[in-house]
Amino acid sequence: MAWFKKASDADLQQGMELASAAAKEARQSGDRKREAAFHEDLNGMVDEAQRRGWKKGSGWKAGR
Numbered sequence: 001m002a003w004f005k006k007a008s009d010a011d012l013q014q015g016m017e018l019a020s021a022a023a024k025e026a027r028q029s030g031d032r033k034r035e036a037a038f039h040e041d042l043n044g045m046v047d048e049a050q051r052r053g054w055k056k057g058s059g060w061k062a063g064r
Helices: 009-029 032-051
Strands: 055-057 059-061
16 A cells, blocks of 8 residues: 555645655656656555545645
């Protein structure tokens, strides 16, 4: 089971922000494998956020 399935809302949100930043950094450095790995993790986090009823506005936020 992925860690974010059990994570608090705050931890999930922070994990999404960190994964997004890491994917961007990997893309800028040309490391496509690393970028793809972060996007794969981020996709799982987005699915979990949607399962929790989060809405996407200016970023994913719990209960908004």
